[in-house]
Amino acid sequence: MKFVLNGKRREAGPGTTVLEAARAAGVDIPALCAHEALEPYGACRLCIVEVREKGKKRSRVVASCLYPVKEGLEVESDTARIKKLRRFLLELLLARSPRSPYVKELAAKHGVKKARFSSAGDDCILCGLCVRVCAEVVKADAIGFSERGIARKVDSPFGIDHSRCIACGACTFVCPTGAIQMEYARVTELRSRGGEHPCRYTLLGFLPDAVCSLNYECARCEIDQKLRAEAGTHPAIARALAARPAEASRKPRSGAKGPRGARASARSRKAPRKRAGR
């Protein structure tokens, strides 16, 4: 499909989103809630671009992570209008999560130093990365959103039920603001079972029936360090990435943690996703 990106003619396969196509072309569009291992979600809205469909007079502002490339589409990723809107969004994010180095850095990059809004005092920006990692990558479905509007939050069912959590730590790993932390209660519960408890990588299916000998202090665990170093990211995420058809043109997410060279070494257990054009 032929389309125009910032005045240059480009081509992309059907089903490709504008964000993917732009990144493949080396155009940097900031995005917070997009992650290569996950389905697009459109929560942070930072990836907004102006698009004008073929034959239309007016351009529209859309989230590029969700917007598919169309024949004859004209995309502008850096107009004055987009910049202004993006800065506003960053201000909101900064107010929401003033302590997060990642959000601060992103805001500073776009010229936002201070938010004019009072701080919510809650680091969670509701981007849903943790929820989606838990559902799509780990497949544990231990956490989800609850309530709505200003009360919306990431929660486990009934606020306390963490029975499906396997303490794999993928949610804390993807969280861009550090708002989600492993609840010690779960770790303690796993510990308190006495005797032998399975390693979290056993529960994830990486190690065949390994027993934890370190009382779930994964930070001190050699196996944990080794698996992480090998994957260059959370092992479960590396596995999900490896299961996707390789796409050399894809560029790493800005701020993606660690090198991704070790992707190939991660074992693939998941069937490749079916997505058009890949």
Place this chain on the structure above:
Amino acid sequence: MNRVDSIRKLKETLFAERAAEAGRPVDPTLRGKVAEILDKHRRRASQIIAILQDVQGLFKYLPESELRFVSRELDIPLTRLYSIATFYKAFRLKPRGRHEIALCMGTACHVRGAVRVMDAIIRELKVQPGGTTGDMRFSFETVRCLGCCGQAPVMTVDEELVSRLDHLSVGKALEKYR
């Protein structure tokens, strides 16, 4: 049991144990009805809101055990059901009283003294809006317009309309539901 088997066993029980414990039905005789509701909707995950509405129709609220049952039967993560149940105001996770009072706080009712009526109910039943009395007789809620402003101030008790209320008579009006 050898080591490997014991680990496998532990893995299985880790998930099953707690879910089973909390999934014990509040009322075993109604469990069959919940299953009937699922069948009525052909056990389709896409019908989840209609299913939850019917389940709530049965219990007046969504008991945790039944949510777990639905989750297990339809293979929908409990997190998903919990987020639906907390998103919509129509769903309740706490038990409701035998009678549901909805007091109108709309403009017409307001000018005709709905606030005083509300205070009287709070005093009389010792229940705050959104709450349920200790004896589980009444759940009390305030709503916006009930659509019969001519009879203001009004409230509904279950399906019945109680109109032209005032703070002195409301206690008496509620007597017959006790």
